[in-house]
Amino acid sequence: MCMLHSKGLSVSKQKEFRLPKHVKPINYKITLTPGIKVTTKTGDSEDVVYKFTGREEVKVNVLHSTDRIVLHSANLEIHSASFVTKKGKRLEGTVTLDPKNEFAIITFNGIVPAGKGKLEMSFTGIHNTKLKGFYLSQWKGEAGETHNIYTTQFESTDARQAFPCFDEPAMKATYDVQLIVDENLTALSNGRDIKTEKLGNGKKIVTYARTPIMSTYLVAFCVGEFESSEPVWQNGKEIRIWSIPGKNHLKEFALECGAFGVKWYEDFFNRPYFGGDKIDMIAIPDFASGAMENTGLITYRDTALLVNKKTASYAELARVCEVILHELAHQWNGNEVTMDDWDGLGLNESFATIMAYLSMNDMFPEWHVYNEFGIDRAGAFALDSLKSTHAVEIPVSHPDDIQQFFDTITYEKGGSLLFQYIQFAGFNTFRTGMRIYFQRHALGNATVSQLWDALEEGAKVDGKDIPVRMLMDFWWKTAGHPVVSVSEGDKPGTIKVSQSKFQFLPAGDKDVWPLPLHIRFSAGGEVVEKKILVNEGSTTLTLSDKPLDYVVLNAGGSGFYRVDYSDGLRNKLLADVQNTLQIIERFNLVNDSWASVRARSENSMTATEYLELVKSFSTETDANVWAVISGALKTVYGLTSGDHRQAFKAAIRETVRPVFDKLGWTPKEGESVHTLQLRGQLIGLLGTVGSDKDIRKEAAVQFDKWKADRNSVDPNVVPALIGTLSYIGDQARFDEFLALAEKAPTTQEKLRFLGALGNFREEGLYKKAIEMTLSGEIRTQDAPFILAGIIGSEHAGETAWDFMRDNWTKIVATYPDNAVPRMVSACSALDTPELQAEVVDFFTKNKVKEGDMAVAQMIERLSVNVGLRESETPKLTSYLESSAKALASAKA
Ligand SMILES: [Zn+2]
Known part of the structure; x- marks a missing residue:
């Protein structure tokens, strides 16, 4: 599954959740009829739910005779259960449920003998709106009419909500699926449809090819009004992109990625795709994660599959590409x-x-x-x-x-x-x-x-x-990772290396990692690379018999450890940082340094020292390095107030504006995607916290141009325009953004505008944005993340936090379960001691389903943030005062 971008709690191994091992599934024959509308009238109000009915025959191998079979079932009503032995004898079963473990325990009126046999069941379930199991997704047509989609999300343990099954990854079987649906609907499953028969009552029954042997969590069904792209054939596999109607022009890029991925993986693994001769990829309007790798029927949220190649930003294209290649990798790693x-x-x-x-x-x-x-x-x-x-x-x-x-x-x-x-x-x-x-x-x-x-x-x-x-x-x-401290050794050409666990709030853990060190150094003008496996907590390494000009630990940047250079060694790197370090090494240097600020240990860098370090990056042009620097600058900005904040804004402009001026507003021929991205990033930084008047003025001009012609402004700049204009926007701009969201031609664009509504500084406006996250105007797959964004903001965070608390019951009932912990994570931004106390108190009293780990992490992060504010603000204040004085005297 592809998660969305966003414990050490010990969870004991609880065997009672595991199925007994003596009954093994071999094959499921499943026939389901989805979309049965059931209306219940209470007084004047009507309650509509959609149900499905099903029957299944599970061929099983019984390893020793028994009088009962236990399998998984959740939110299903099982009407009948019987067992047919190999010799054709039928045993009737009585079903009892164990809701805690989500078991159906079937006790038979006789002994089930060892050997093969068939378990037969019929059942009814509900298409829920919580985006898991066999759930309901809806979309509105142009006339405002509602269209239903019945679709599945089974990973991890929700196949049991669609049919009773042995719902553990090792209980693999094959699946023969049939779906009975309205004649006008498209019905897809893992295998290719091999037969469709009309039933004469407006329904048809679609039969699918048997799946390969696989786990239950990879079974999938999608039923609705769908339209597919033309297929692309790659190595004998037919790849199609599906969606609700009217989106075929957004599928070209996904087809390219799909075709590339199938070929690449078949080559890498040196074996063909195991799932048959078709791979359908479908965008579902309501989807809880990023995508799900169901064999042969991969489901996606809209923005992870459908994209306009011409008007999308690089980040949006990269996201689609990454998610598709991630899901295709799973067809081997995970599915087979x-x-x-x-x-x-x-x-x-x-x-x-x-x-x-x-x-x-x-x-x-x-x-x-x-x-x-x-x-x-x-x-x-x-x-x-x-x-x-x-x-x-x-x-x-x-x-x-x-x-x-x-x-x-x-x-x-x-x-x-x-x-x-x-x-x-x-x-x-x-x-x-x-x-x-x-x-x-x-x-x-x-x-x-x-x-x-x-x-x-x-x-x-x-x-x-x-x-x-x-x-x-x-x-x-091992949880955690090391920080490797490196300093000059006693003799020329040597370094001292020692490792310890890196933690923001040290707990005194003494783990020693086997460290695959990748070192690059220059000695006597000659550059040398070395790979050394170090197993000690501390050691001295002899790199050369000559004195070292510089040394880079974690050369190439792929080691999962942080590096803490002595001042002397760091200064050697900073002296000519652009030429000494590769991009990823510079990235790691600014990232490790910022982590050091946050850790506030004895040898840590302070925030003001970090600001000094950033000055060595005045010619930096990489978007990723800048992403770390911008993030740090925004955090520091949040620690300032009043006149000091004004001084800091000036400092941001002083640092960032020269970098932007070199790029200018208009992309040059042949610019890399990273330069395009960087331009957007810097505009965003200057236009918001930098309060740069020129940038703000030009942002409005560029935005008007973009409205007139979507191709007239580089797509990587557009999000920054929206970010800037919402930051300084009034009611008219708010209404304009709402209208633009309403008629956006792609979901990416719609979310850009919806996501920006919380940026407006006027109280009435951001309050409206907050309310929209629970008013039904925004899909529940998106709303929690938009609300999280507002909770994490400085100007509206406290209001959004109050809103979340006041509406907690409704939020939990409305949002997908897996989104609530991610939303809660944003509370770590509420970094005053008063709010911290409220947060801790609230989550002590209100447990978050599937979220105790996320809550513990949020509370710990919050305490790091509160600590950072308390320790760094006074230092920053005097730093900004002295730099403001220096600036004033320079001007005088
Ligand atoms: Zn995945």
Whole structure:
């Protein structure tokens, strides 16, 4: 699954949640009739729900005789259950439910003998609106009429909401699916439709090809009015992009990515796609995550699949490309070879994360996506710097807990650890190991240890002796990451290196990581690179017999550790930072330094020292490096007030404006996507917190131009225009943005405007924006993230927080379960001691479903933020006073 971009709580292994192992499913024959409207009248009010009915035959292998069969079922009414033995004897079953464990326990009126047999059941379920199970999604036509879609999201444990099943990843089976639907509707499932028969009552029954053997969470059904692109054939697979009608012009880019991905992965794994000869990818108007890799029927939220190639920003295109390549990677990593259990979720998600980058780097070499991966990795570093983080390998427990682990650690930290290995061992060596892994575990399940073994063998095949299991296991199973301190050694040409766990609030942990160090240094004018595996807590390394001109630890930037240089070594790097360090190394330097500010330990950098460091980046032109600097500047801005804030605004303009002036408003021929992006970023920074009058004025001019002709302004600048104009906008601008959202030609554009409504500074306007997140005007898949954005803002955060508390019950009932914890995460921005007390009190009294880990992390982050404000504000104040004086005297 692709999560949306945004515990160390010990979860004990609770065996009672596991199914007994003596009944194994082989094949499911499932027939479902979705979309049955049921109206209940109470007095004058009418309540409408949509239901589905189903029957299924599950061929099972019973390992020893028993009088009962236990399988998963949730929110289903099971009408009948019987068992037909191999000899044709039918046993009638009585169903009792265990709602806590989501079990249906079927007790038979006789003994089920060992051997094969058939479990038959009929049942009814509800199409819920919480975006999981077999759920209801709706869209409005031009005349305002409502159209229904019945669609599924089963990962992790919601297949059981659509049909009773053995809902664990290792309980693999094949599926023969039939759907009975209205004749005018399109019905899709994992396999190709092989037969359609009219039933004469306005309905048709569609039969699909048998699926390969796979886990329940990968089964999918989509029923509605859908329109598909023309197909593209790649290596004998038919790829189509589906959506609600009228969006075929937004599918070209997704088709290109899909075709590229299928070819790339078949080549990488050296084996064909296992799921058959078609891959449908469909945009669903209401979707809880980014996308879901159901075999042969991949479902997406609209913005992760449909995009206008000409008017989209680079970020929007990159997002679509990444998500598609992520889901396609899963067809191998996850669908064909599946984690043994949910504790191996990283096997699925860390892999899909890094595989998407590896393939995207080949599809668009000019994008230099590994630099961009630095941003993802920075998110993982930040979360992993909390005591409440978790290891990539996770303990399995109740279904509610599994959902929590679809987070930055499982995706981006795990992906970063693999990237660290790939960079250390080499891409080809990694690929050799992956091919061994796939040959060995095809169509089955595997544990992470089995993967390390295969990678280690792959390294041997390539003549390399790398202790992969030792190296990877420790990183995979240990929460947190090290900071490596480096200083000059006693003799010339040597350095002292020591590691300790990096935490914003140190807990005194004493882990020592096996460190794959990648070092680049210059000695006597000669540049040398070295890869060294260090297993000690501290050591001295001899790099050269000559004195060092400079030394870069984490050269190439792929190591999942932070570096803390001594002042002397840092100054050597900063002396000519643009030429000494690669982009990703500069990124890591500013990112590690900012983390050091936030940690506020004895040797930490202060915020004012950071501002001095930023001055060495006055000629920086990389968008990713600037993303870190901008983020830090905005945080520092939030620590200032009054005259000091005015002084800081001036300082921002002084730093940023020269960089922007070199770029100018108009892109030059042949500019890289990163320069295009940088322009947008700098306009956004100057136009908002920088209060740059020229930029604000020109933003309005450019925006008018864009309204007249969408192609007249670079798409990467448009979000900054919207950000700036909402920041300074009045009621008229607010109304204009609302209208533009209403008639936006793409969902990306619609969300840009909706997302900007909370930026307006007038109280009446941002209050209206806050209310809209719960008024039904914004889809529940988007509303929690828009509200989170406002909670995280300085001007409206407290109002949004009050709104969230006042409407908590309705919020929990309305928003998708997996979105509530992500929204709650934004409360870490409420960084005054008074608000902190309110936040802690509220979440002590109100538990968040699937969210205890997110809440613990938010509260810890909040305490880091409050601490930062308290310790850094006074230092900043005197710093700004003295720099304002210096500025005044310079002007005088
Ligand atoms: Zn995924």
